[in-house]
Amino acid sequence: QKEVEQNSGPLSVPEGAIASLNCTYSDRGSQSFFWYRQYSGKSPELIMFIYSNGDKEDGRFTAQLNKASQYVSLLIRDSQPSDSATYLCAVPSASYQKVTFGIGTKLQVIP
Amino acid sequence: EAGVVQSPRYKIIEKKQPVAFWCNPISGHNTLYWYLQNLGQGPELLIRYENEEAVDDSQLPKDRFSAERLKGVDSTLKIQPAELGDSAVYLCASSSTSGRGGNEQFFGPGTRLTVL
Numbered sequence: 001q002k003e004v005e006q007n008s009g010p011l012s013v014p015e016g017a018i019a020s021l022n023c024t025y026s027d028r029g030s031q032s033f034f035w036y037r038q039y040s041g042k043s044p045e046l047i048m049f050i051y052s053n054g055d056k057e058d059g060r061f062t063a064q065l066n067k068a069s070q071y072v073s074l075l076i077r078d079s080q081p082s083d084s085a086t087y088l089c090a091v092p093s094a095s096y097q098k099v100t101f102g103i104g105t106k107l108q109v110i111p
Numbered sequence: 112e113a114g115v116v117q118s119p120r121y122k123i124i125e126k127k128q129p130v131a132f133w134c135n136p137i138s139g140h141n142t143l144y145w146y147l148q149n150l151g152q153g154p155e156l157l158i159r160y161e162n163e164e165a166v167d168d169s170q171l172p173k174d175r176f177s178a179e180r181l182k183g184v185d186s187t188l189k190i191q192p193a194e195l196g197d198s199a200v201y202l203c204a205s206s207s208t209s210g211r212g213g214n215e216q217f218f219g220p221g222t223r224l225t226v227l
Binding site for chain 2: 090099
């Protein structure tokens with residue numbers, strides 16, 4: 001099992017719809033979880049982080065964490081063409097000595 | 112506040128040649144990371160520095176790669192000799208909390224290396 005797993009996509013959603021991006025991780029001791037957005041040819045930028053079970057909302061973005069299931073997701077409401085990018089899930093190890101990135105899910109928002 | 116600075120942005124070299132990348136982190140960030148990113152993949156850590164100390168270099172191919180961060184500020188990553196498989200984007204990132212790899216990392220624009 002990979003340490004951090006994501007579906008590479010592409011995930012295609014129509015403009016205005018909800019995009020749901022998923023990530024599973026193997027280290028049960030991990031305490032924090034990060035979502036980065038990476039536009040083509042650009043470097044990753046942090047858009048959300050979550051530490052506690054449940055939901056965390058920031059504008060059109062909602063991160064959801066379920067530690068028992070080792071599952072973290074990112075919801076993007078009212079998707080816009082400008083949201084088209086690759087979304088990387090990043091999970092630090094329990095000791096915070098190492099951060100592992102997933103392969104990234106490519107999102108395409110169709111106008 | 113200036114972001115993470117990397118140079119050069121692009122580099123094309125022939126195999127077996129040496130190459131060096133430079134990174135200047137955000138001022139005050141004591142943790143510096145070098146990542147390698149292949150097309151369609153997530154960033155893979157090469158080395159992490161806490162100030163001038165390399166605290167995680169387990170993924171650095173030490174036969175050809177080397178890195179330094181002599182004064183705990185800017186850093187250089189070197190490849191000698193370069194191989195075709197080294198073609199990738201080399202990302203530098205920094206964060207502000209010592210000893211923890213889990214805090215927000217700010218990435219530089221990256222150096223795209225092409226080895227011919």
